Amino acid sequence: MIEVESLYFKYPLANDYVLKDINLKIGLGEVVGIMGGNGSGKTTLIKHFNGLLKPTKGFVRIFGKDTREESVAYFSKKVGLVFQNPGHQIFSDTVWNEIAFALKNFGFEEEIINKRVKWALEFFNLTQYKDMSPLLLSGGEKKRLCLASVLAWNPDFIILDEPTVGQDFLQKEKLIEIIKMLITQNKTVIVVSHDVEFIWLLQPRLILISNGTIVKDGDCKSIFKDNSILEKCGITKPQLVELYDELYPLIEQPPVDVIEAYSMILKLLRGLK
Amino acid sequence: MFWLAEGLVYRRQESIIHSLDPRVKLIISFSLFILSLFSSTIFEFIILLSAIFLLGVLSKVLRRMIKTITFSLTFVIMIFVINLLVGYDLIFSIVISLRFIAIISSSSIFFLTSSPDELDLVMRSLHLPYDLIFAFVTAVRFVPVILLDAIQIIDSQRSRGLEIEKGNIFKRIRNYIPILIPLIVQSIIRSEELAEAMESRAYGFSKKRTSYYTLHFKMKDYLILCLHLMLVVLFILLVYFLHL
Incomplete structure (x- = not known):
């Protein structure tokens, strides 16, 4: 459980607060999307979730423990953060060691490390690269490797910063599958993204941030129907919501995916006959 | 940081x-x-x-x-x-x-x-070779970029359980390896990208450089x-x- 209570944050010696009066509660088994324009404070906010940044005022509690009280390593074991740029974390000589790095840091036993790394490699289709240098992988593979290296230690919360950047559509679909599978295991996945289509396919609880404050926290469907809020945060609509706008009031709800859209339209056409 | x-x-x-x-x-x-x-x-x-x-x-x-x-x-x-x-x-x-x-x-x-541009002009008025000037000015210009990179890398590795301040002196020095390698790799990649981007915009085509200012x-x-x-x-x- 991540609890954020009237969080204010500013960088040392800076004048303005980057985050202002943030209140949040994120439980287990949720999918949460965080969206907002560039420089709105999304990344600053997620860095509070494992204690990388400590609040200037207010509290962030993870499973009831204030982030000021323990080390980043302590919280990272429960909250796994996958950063946007794989280049900022890859350093090992082999793919295997790259995944094992965090597990060794957390002090897992040799046997468990071997088991977990093997699982992660298989799960992300990286087994054939296990003895290769991670620097030689393609962009998409590096991104998968970063995700694998975090999922390997089985954290309760998984935070993904811009997971879809530089990924082809197949990878995005696979990522959605992985996220949905994690949810069934009672994990929480928090996705920070600019990719409205991706967010729409996930149908998460959506948190919109603008200028360091939470503008809206609620159901993805209702937020994407609200033009004024979207405009305020500079977010465009997913295509399926635009389709719904065109067809309204013939259909009551925007379709979640293309298959649902198809069946809705088919129903409409049958009605017209 | x-x-x-x-x-x-x-x-x-x-x-x-x-x-x-x-x-x-x-x-x-x-x-x-x-x-x-x-x-x-x-x-x-x-x-x-x-x-x-x-x-x-x-x-x-x-x-x-x-x-x-x-x-x-x-x-x-x-x-x-x-x-x-x-x-x-x-x-x-x-x-x-x-x-x-x-x-x-x-x-x-x-x-x-x-500004780095002014630095460029000053060095040119001293009649230094342009390649040298360019290398120096670029180095100055990239200091903040590399610093930001370093901050990102440190955050990234700390999120994977790296505790830089932990252990004896040798362990502490070893702790910097996961930070230095990505930093160096990133800098090399960046310089390569920069070189390619410059060459595709005809860097070095004219022998005598002129300046707007x-x-x-x-x-x-x-x-x-x-x-x-x-x-x-x-x-x-x-x-x-x-x-x-």
């Missing part, structure tokens, strides 16, 4: 000093730098540092100059303590520490008030340069010849 980068970065601003010819700024900065090297009493440093801070106020960069000094404070304290431990007396250790602060703050006057001394530049040189001469006279 973010805020430390700010003390090293040029920002477009309006002030008397900013609007000077960069050559004048270089002379002011460099002469103060040289004077800090040769000064050896606390009294001299009080004069020098107040002159440097006065320039900081005039150019509205005092806050960031102080940030630069805060950034170097660890080294200042180290220098001070080591000098004391080696057996020099208190006054000498203070002088050495003040000298370090004066050197850093005097050179920061130039870098905080002159050229440097010209104005009345203001002459005035301030004269004033500055007079003050420097006065300082040298007072301190070295009259032994004030």
Whole structure:
């Protein structure tokens, strides 16, 4: 459980607060999307979730423990953060060691490390690269490797910063599958993204941030129907919501995916006959 | 860590000093730098540092100059303590520490008030080979970028359970490997990308480079340069010849 209570944050010696009066509660088994324009404070906010940044005022509690009280390593074991740029974390000589790095840091036993790394490699289709240098992988593979290296230690919360950047559509679909599978295991996945289509396919609880404050926290469907809020945060609509706008009031709800859209339209056409 | 980068970065601003010819700024900065090297009493440093801070106020960069000094404070304290431990007396250790602060703050006057483009122009007016100028200017321009990279990398590895401050001295040095390797790799990738982007925009095509801006001394530049040189001469006279 991540609890954020009237969080204010500013960088040392800076004048303005980057985050202002943030209140949040994120439980287990949720999918949460965080969206907002560039420089709105999304990344600053997620860095509070494992204690990388400590609040200037207010509290962030993870499973009831204030982030000021323990080390980043302590919280990272429960909250796994996958950063946007794989280049900022890859350093090992082999793919295997790259995944094992965090597990060794957390002090897992040799046997468990071997088991977990093997699982992660298989799960992300990286087994054939296990003895290769991670620097030689393609962009998409590096991104998968970063995700694998975090999922390997089985954290309760998984935070993904811009997971879809530089990924082809197949990878995005696979990522959605992985996220949905994690949810069934009672994990929480928090996705920070600019990719409205991706967010729409996930149908998460959506948190919109603008200028360091939470503008809206609620159901993805209702937020994407609200033009004024979207405009305020500079977010465009997913295509399926635009389709719904065109067809309204013939259909009551925007379709979640293309298959649902198809069946809705088919129903409409049958009605017209 | 973010805020430390700010003390090293040029920002477009309006002030008397900013609007000077960069050559004048270089002379002011460099002469103060040289004077800090040769000064050896606390009294001299009080004069020098107040002159440097006065320039900081005039150019509205005092806050960031102080940030630069805060950034170097660890080294200042180290220098001070080591000098004391080696057996020099208190006054000498203070002088050495003040000298370090004066050197850093005097050179920061130039870098905080002159854009990398101005640096480029100054070096060109000294007739240095352009490849060298380009390499130097790019290095200066990329300091903040690499610093931001380093912050990202540290955050990234700490999120994977790396505790930099943990363990004995050898372990601590080893702890920097996961930070240094990505930093070096990123820098190499970036320089490659930069080279490719420049070549695709015909870098090095024309043998003789021209510049949109050229440097010209104005009345203001002459005035301030004269004033500055007079003050420097006065300082040298007072301190070295009259032994004030």
